[in-house]
Amino acid sequence: MRKKVLLLVAVMVFSLVFPSNLSISHAMENGDTDMLDISSSYYFIYYNGEKQAMNLNEEVVLHLNGWTDDTQTSVQGYLTDKLGDHEAFSMNVGEEREQLSISDEENILYRIAPSDSYKAEKVEPVTFTNQVTVVTENDNGTSIEDIKTVDEYGTIVHNQGLTYYSTDENQQKTVITKEEYDALNLVTDPTSSENAEEAATPSEVVPEELPTDEKVQQENEQDASVETEDKDTSESTAKEEAPAVMQKAKASRAMIASVLNPSINYASYVQDTDWQDAVKDGELSGTSWQAQRLEGLKVTLDNNSVYSGGVTYKTHVQGIGWTTYAKDGAISGAPGKNKRLEAIQVQLTGEIAKHYDIYYRLHVQTFGWLGWAKNGASAGTEGLSKRVEAIEIKLVEKGEKAPGSTDKSFITKPSVTYTTHVQTIGWQPNVADGEMSGTSGQAKRLEGIKIDLTNKPYGGSIEYSTHVQSIGWQNSVSNGELSGTSGQSKRLEGIRINLTGDMAKHYDVYYRVHAQSYGWLGWAKNGASAGTEGLSKRLEAIEIVLVDKGAKAPGSTSTSFIKKPTVTYSTHVQSKGWLSNVTNGATSGTTGQAKRLEAIKIDLTNTAFSGDIIYSTHIQGTGWVTNSSNGDISGTVGKSKRMEAIKISLTGDMAKYFDVYYRVHAQSYGWLGWAKNGMEAGSEGLSKRLEAIQIKLVPKGSGSSVSATNAFKKAKSVFLDPGHGGSDPGAMAGGYTEASLNLTVAKKVQKLLKDRGYIVYMSRTNDKYVSLIDRAQEANELNPDIFVSIHHNSTGAGSTTASGIESYYYKYNPAYPSVINSKNHNDPNRVMKSTLLADLLQKEMINATGANNRGIDGETLAVLRETAMPATLLEVGFINNTAERKKLVTSSYQNKTAKAIADGIETYFKRF
Helix, strand or coil: CCHHHHHHHHHHHCCCCCCCCCCCCCCCCCCCCCCCCCCCEEEEEEEEECEEEEEECCCCCCEEEEEECCCCCCCEEEEEEEEECCCEEEEEECCCCCEECCCCEEEEEEEEEEECCCCCECCCCCCEEEEEEEECCCCCCCEEEEEEEEECCEEEEEEEEEEEEECCCCEEEEEHHHHHHHHCCCCCCCCHHHHHHHHHCCCCCCCCCCCCHHEEEEEEEEHHHHHHEEECCCHHHHHHHHHHHHHHHHHHHHHHHHHHHCCEEEEEEEECCCCCCCCEEECCCCCCCCCCCCCEEEEECCCCCCCCEEEEEEEEEECCCCCCCCCCCCEEECCCCCCCCEEEEEECCCCHHCCEEEEEEEEECCCCCCEEECCCCEEEEEEECCCCCEEEEEEECCCCCCCCCCCCCCCECCCCEEEEEHHHHEEECCCCCCCCCEEECCCCCEEEEEEEECCCCCCCCCCEEEEEECCCCCCEEECCCCCCCCCCCCCCEEEEECCCHHHHHEEEEEEEEEEEECCCCCCCCCCCEEEECCCCCCCCEEEEEEECCCCCCCCCCCCCCCCEEEEEEEEEEEECCCCCCCEECCEEECCCCCCEEEEEEEEEECCCCCCEEEEEEEEEEEECCEEECCCEECCCCCCCCEEEEEEEEEEHHHHHHHHEEEEEEECCEECCCCCCCCEEEEECCCCEEEEEEEEEEECCCCCCCCCHHEEECCCCCEEEECCCCEEEEEEEEECEEEEHHHHHHHHHHHHHHHHHHCEECCCCCEEEEEHHHHHHHHHHHHHHCCCEEEEEECCCCCCCCCCEEEEECCCCCCCCCCCCCCCCCHHHHHHHHHHHHHHHHHHHHHHCCCCCCCEEEEEECHHHHHHCCCCEEEEEECCCCCCHHHHHHCHHHHHHHHHHHHHHHEEEEEEE
16 A cells, blocks of 8 residues: 555656656666676676777777776777777776777677776676566566676676566466566556545645646646647747746655655674664664674665665675675575675665665674765675675665765775786786786796786785896885886896785785796795896796685795805815815815825705715725715725716706716826716826815706816736636637636736736636626726627637637627617627727737737627727637647746737827
8 A cells, every 4th residue: 555655746746847648657678788698708807997909809909098087987999900099988897898890891899897006808708697686576466577697707688677577376477478467467546436536535645735636637728728828829839838837846755755755674684693683864773893793684665755666685605605695685695604704885775775875884804984885885805805894875865975985895806906017028028916927938037027916905015126147136025116127138047025014914915936947946036036147037927816814825835036055065185174165166275286186075064955975985095985975075084095087966856857977187287177966077097186175066967078088097907817617618629728828828918907007807817707798788888998708719610720819809790789889789889999909909919929810800799799989809820739738728828918919009009
């Protein structure tokens, strides 16, 4: 009954000033007129009011110049193409897609939404849902619903408009036409006799000074009479009377509104308290400064106005997020479940939304009262884990001032935005909150960076400093200023970022960099250094993110900053003892004083990586000793033994990222060439003392090349192979075995070579069996300069006249493939040197003994094929020739043969 009374009053007032055929509609039908496919792509522009530009295609750029006014309902824009700038236009802000023509053939769709920061993305809608708003519900079971289709971004992609319903005898809603709806809800003519009493009854609603039905009818008849009589009067007369009529209408509507204002009622569920009593029209619901969270909300519209409509609202709940809309007194939130409300949205529906704004503000943990929000805008916080403690809601006539400040009505988690200047690319687009800025895998340096904060809930700023090539650490800058350089081709090598003020009390800033050679390093935070220093490595990309104070880091924090490590070393010097530590390439020891190094200690400091430094020394009379590491002593102290050589290497991650270089000052030679990473430095077999050393670390792969022959001097080495032995006696005649004669001659050669300063290895030193492959394998492992296999010859049964000396070098035969020496067996250089070696030894033996010269020849003998160094096999005489055997078994002839072999080897080494 009350609703009918309100409608009667409205009809009475409007009939005073409008023609009698005026129809009043409670909802306007709004169809989707553009008939676009709901899945059509569009640009979603989050706009902050600043000048922006975005490329729409290769030729057309859309420029956004700012809001058209303070209402932020439209944006000034213009297009630029190959013809230049075009005329400016206005672009609507809202929830629906808008269409913009960018050429005669091409249109685009867009949606603009206000935001604290700018972002534009092209959206391809995938998920679609219908959003239903109840516009009107009537006592007779009829209703109107407004249906809109929205995508996953909340964009209205199709406005289905108003749908009209009635309720049948089974209480089922059925769709009806607007005409049917209007017929069912036809407002009774207040001048008819059967309704006159009902229309005049509610004296508490209709003011006494309102005109009666009769007066209204009389005035209408008078107006009609005047119109008939004065239809030929001038147009000026009509213009004079029109304002008076409109003024009368406005006065009538104001009179109704003065006694029929709507009221907003609301109640909140307070932590551990249950529902509070409802309050209304700006009164406080909840508590303030009592640390009591709101858990639920109910809002109703006490609609005493002439306008139909209701109220809908939703809440942002801890652990749940935004709920679906509730309406007209339904519960929103999670009362009794110990989950805080963090934000709300409230909006009016129906006709009343055209005449009133609904304002609301929240009292929030830490922040106190926030500013007023209105008409469905978010109020409170999101992403900050802050509870709502109280709420106030008010209705304000459309266009009137807000109840108070509207600043900071909604506070979201702050965002860190940043852009980098990249080699040959320039400034990249802004990214935010952990996104990568820069490049990866393109070997392009970062040269500058700008960092800023948006959506700050607290006071404070972001400050940062960069380490720049050839400049070092720069002074800190803040809030979007440039750190680094632009246009100077200087790489960034490190960065430090920190927050200030209250922002630093509530957040940690984490950052990590992609550095040349190392890839992504660990996360640094709050002003710590990230990147490298002293390694000449470029930064290539960066990621920055804000994290709640004390919360977990975004990832591993190990090795976020790499500073060039230090190698420290000290030597024990003859008659001086231990010298003071030196570092990074400085000299330890003496030069020009003929004093031997006797021991050394080496260690690493300031290392960012795992791994050790290990080292071994070659000691007089001892040879190579086992490895020492990390400051242990290698060598001897108090034994007067000289160090003759050294090997140094790194292990673990240190070996992945650094090379260790070293060189020594050696007796007679002075400074030898640089060695690295375990190479031998010094001398061996030459009895030369080390006198000084230098050691340094170099970033992996960035040092100069080294030469093993320049860094290490070694006496020439010979591998002697007495043929046969043990279970393999070789040829036999006259009570002698080839194996024993081979060993006798080989030992004589060994002594001669050692006396001349050569290093000599033997495949055997007694009567034991060694396989042919094992002989070659051992030689390859020792890596001597040459291989000489010593044998005595023999012919088949019945032939005893053959005599003389012959020598063999390797000759390839495909029927006998290599077993362990496939890489080197047929190397032309090895074959050439082997041939020369055989020839030199053959000539020396013939000259020394006068034996028959059987010459040299190539054969694919196993020991010649499988050895990696130049090799020869000697047949020094025939054991089965009685006359020759008598010479071969004598010591004097053996001495001649041995000396000839040693002389031939020495002649060979004079050439190589």
